[in-house]
Amino acid sequence: MGSFFHRHKGVTPYLLLAPGILWLAIFFLIPLAFLGYQSLQSGLFPDFQFTWEFSNFSNAIRDYHEQFARSFVYAGIATIACLVLAYPLVYWIAFRAGPWRNLFLLFIVAPFFVTYLVRTLAWLNILADEGPVVGVLRDLHVLGPDGRLLATTFAVVSGITYNFFPFMALPIYVSLEQIDPRLLEAAKDLYASSTQAFLRVTLPLSAPGIVAGTLLTFIPAAGDFINAALLGTPSQAMIGNVIQAKFLESLDYPSAASLSFLLMGSILVALLIYARIVGSERLTG
């Protein structure tokens, strides 16, 4: 074995890459190609025919542009909420928590030990009409006597924010943790106040983490359907809910496939716009 690798030095990297490439091919590229094939089919389950049915795409936009827009708005708000909540927290962990750093990081990741569905179901209980949160808010007259949290936009966006929070927090933590504290001393030595040192040194140096966290949060959030399904009503339905219903309930595979492609395409466009704004250098590292 050793002598084989020795004699075929040029081959070794490809052999090491092979399992990964195979994995991508079998579980991503082939299904994707099949999905593309399906998106241009017509007919009724189970007798679909490939007919270059491009109207699947135009119909999808015509019928579901509202859910598309809602997905992006919800994902966008949740991403911003994650950023605003996560940054101060991980900043504190990275610079102030000292020996307790890893414990606090564990707390951030801990919800992941429970499955996604169960975590969201827990929110169902927390926000329920008979639940403690609604009770307290009603007593404080923040909510009216019939006010609810469940089945509102607030509930869905909160659920998404909660579920994707670690994807935002961890990359930012990593980029903050790498900052040499002497850089901040140097900034203060050069007459920068704490605020200026943060804005001119800490923030730009943590930008790669913010960019990574934003992407890791926004992309899956835009395609999410669990939060809208469990915590919302049909008027909070996101594009993920539509796709899920088409695939599993009405068995309309062609429109489900075309919707999936549209979602992928629109996320890609959003990404490109984002890359333009923040500078491609930061996206590629």
Added chain:
Amino acid sequence: MTDTTRERQGSNLSQTPAVADVRLEDVVKRFDDSTAVDGISLEIPRGSFFALLGPSGCGKTTTLRMIGGFEEPTEGRIFLGDQDVVGRPPYKRDVNTVFQSYALFPHMSIEGNVAFGLERKRVPKDELKGRVAEILELVGLSGFAKRKPRQLSGGQQQRVALARALVNHPRVLLLDEPLGALDLKLRKQMQLELKRIQHEVGITFVHVTHDQEEAMTMADTIAVMSGGKIEQLGPPTELYERPATAFVAGFLGVSNLLPGTVEGADAIRLDEGTVVRAVLNGRSGQVAAGVRPEKISIGAGGGSNELPGTISETAYIGVATQVVVRTAAGTVQVFAQNMDAGGRIPAPGTNVVLSWAPESTFVVDRADSVMEEETE
């Protein structure tokens, strides 16, 4: 350059030269479980190149950080000019620091790094550009303004760190082991370079180092520190020729310390009986007579102090030959100059007489001879 450096920011322009740039009064710094600085008082006159020299853990860096405002003293007062700056944050002190690892901002260009302090002080754009260009020229990096720190070598980064601090024309420039990360050759070159720059800009430099040669090359005054205290403070020649303690004698160069007792006005009787003459400076009782290895001649005639011994080892080291001589008073090191090729150093086993001048004989406490061994 000299004109601009005399122009100082703020109100402390017109001071009498009698006011020192930096003055520490009984400064103590205690951390949770240790005392890093244990009562230091010193004055650093304007325009001087001052070195804090000592082994690691002697409190020199803590002292520097207190002047810079990164640590606050537990006790005592720190003056910059006539202002007590204790409690003032670093950005409100008229000092700048060259950090040990340079601490250049990796996301900014060289220009951006150097301009950082001026921007914070809202220096007008035109003046800022001029000053940045001027200082980059001074450190020999004019062509590098647009590069990022990671594209520069260690020596170049060191110069950027220096330029970034100097461009602000601080009252005092603090240098924390500035040459520690450079290789030996570059370090020697930068030592002379730093000295040239200091002469040119005329700003007070306070330099922390554990390298006695570096301190002696650059500084005009050195404070040797040990255990949070100043052992001795003075110009390099004085510290070398007349060390006040065994620690200083051992830390700056090599010295031979021969234990004995003061006898009369200018003599010490060594424990084994020989009497040597020395500059006593009013000392009495149990002492150690010290002499530097290069002041000793092998053979009589080098001076009136004589000590017989046997050569145990010789080592040719180029500029000199190092000779170890066993005597009744202890082992003595001698550096014999290699004045002419061939060498006339006797072989090991030869009995010789060592001689040196009374003026070259200094006196230190005997008790702290023990300390020297601990720190070696």
